[in-house]
Amino acid sequence: MLFVLFVAVTGLQKSGLIIRIAQSIEKGRFVPLKLVIVTFFLSMLITIDVTLIVIVPVTLSLNINKKELIVILESLAANTGSSLMPFGNPQNLFIYWFYDLRSEVFIATIAPFALSFLGLLIIASLFIKTNHIIQKKAIQKINQKAYYYGVFLFTIILTILHILPAIMAVFVVIFAIIFDRKALRVDYTLLITFLLFFGIADNLQMLLIPEINHSGHVFLFSALASQIISNVPATLLFAEYTQNWQALLWGASAGGLGGLFGSMARLIVYKIYVRHESTNNTTKFTILFLITGYLAMFLSIGLYFILY
Numbered sequence: 001m002l003f004v005l006f007v008a009v010t011g012l013q014k015s016g017l018i019i020r021i022a023q024s025i026e027k028g029r030f031v032p033l034k035l036v037i038v039t040f041f042l043s044m045l046i047t048i049d050v051t052l053i054v055i056v057p058v059t060l061s062l063n064i065n066k067k068e069l070i071v072i073l074e075s076l077a078a079n080t081g082s083s084l085m086p087f088g089n090p091q092n093l094f095i096y097w098f099y100d101l102r103s104e105v106f107i108a109t110i111a112p113f114a115l116s117f118l119g120l121l122i123i124a125s126l127f128i129k130t131n132h133i134i135q136k137k138a139i140q141k142i143n144q145k146a147y148y149y150g151v152f153l154f155t156i157i158l159t160i161l162h163i164l165p166a167i168m169a170v171f172v173v174i175f176a177i178i179f180d181r182k183a184l185r186v187d188y189t190l191l192i193t194f195l196l197f198f199g200i201a202d203n204l205q206m207l208l209i210p211e212i213n214h215s216g217h218v219f220l221f222s223a224l225a226s227q228i229i230s231n232v233p234a235t236l237l238f239a240e241y242t243q244n245w246q247a248l249l250w251g252a253s254a255g256g257l258g259g260l261f262g263s264m265a266r267l268i269v270y271k272i273y274v275r276h277e278s279t280n281n282t283t284k285f286t287i288l289f290l291i292t293g294y295l296a297m298f299l300s301i302g303l304y305f306i307l308y
Helices: 002-015 017-025 031-046 047-060 065-081 090-098 103-126 144-162 167-177 189-206 215-229 231-237 244-254 264-275 282-307
Strands: none
Touching: 002 017, 002 144, 002 167, 002 189, 017 031, 017 144, 017 215, 031 047, 031 103, 031 264, 047 065, 047 231, 047 244, 065 103, 065 264, 065 282, 090 103, 090 231, 090 244, 103 215, 103 244, 103 282, 144 167, 144 215, 215 244, 215 282, 231 244, 244 282
8 A cells, every 4th residue: 555655646746746736835934834734634634654655745845945854843743643543543543443442532542642742843843944945947737647646646545544445546556557657666665674674573572571561661662662663563563462552552652753763654754855856965864853753752751751
């Protein structure tokens, strides 16, 4: 499903639609604030990966400076915003079904985490003062294929939410093979990396003790394990050994804010940024990306132990 998402968004990029959207966004004021808020709330509705795969290319197409800071805040906004809803990200959906939870109990448990970061991200985005880069650009023309890929993207979202059967996503690939093979040029190394994460998680199960009960241990172990194997495999791993779903939910959410491997979404953002044609200073971005990620992770750890 992630592969099909990449194909659909790549098709949208090549059709000119994403650049057209970027040109409309950059005309207004408070661009960083608007993008951060949209990312936060959109990730609740259409999942974290879909949101970032769409929003980050739009941001990188903007004709403004300080895009690296905006992308970093978007990454944090998507990770924290998606944590609020049971279907916002894969680990939430797994916890929600695995422990047979009620939605209101789930949301109430993680709300302090998500809403605290929403406030911090709004404040941080207001401190980012952007300027337009002096560069004359013609109004981007939109290729007719954009409409097809727009419908495809909407279809994929419905399949992720289990409203449509997953087989519907095959039509995206068929369309790309017949009419637009350039859209198939996605980051295959990233997809292979995700598969390896799940393989590592399966093998680590053989090394753990049969039962982990202390909430602090569940929280810390899941958060730290996320830094190595990402938070989705870490959630699947520790769910087998504990009934303390609150600690596991917080641990997976906090762990997703750390380094490059903290969550799949973090890795997606990083790869999109460094591979984009408009970026050049990847060293600066990498340093800022890691510093802010671990700072957010440590803040969430402190918040957990204050509350629990």
